[in-house]
Amino acid sequence: MNGFLDRAKKLLDEHDEKVDQALDKVREKIDESAKNQYSEPLGKAVQFAKDHTGEGDTTRR
Structure with a gap:
């Protein structure tokens, strides 16, 4: 299960x-x-979800 979450986080980061x-x-x-x-x-x-997705988030202030 942990591997799945890691892959999902990576995808979110790459496609923020x-x-x-x-x-x-x-x-x-x-x-x-x-x-x-x-x-x-x-x-x-x-907005909360946007603020917490993606390493280089496009909406963070």
């Missing part, structure tokens, strides 16, 4: 920009289907 784009698309779809009912907490969750 694509991961961030995917997170944005998922957020849009959920927001749309929930009729913007959970926009704020969903936005915070997506």
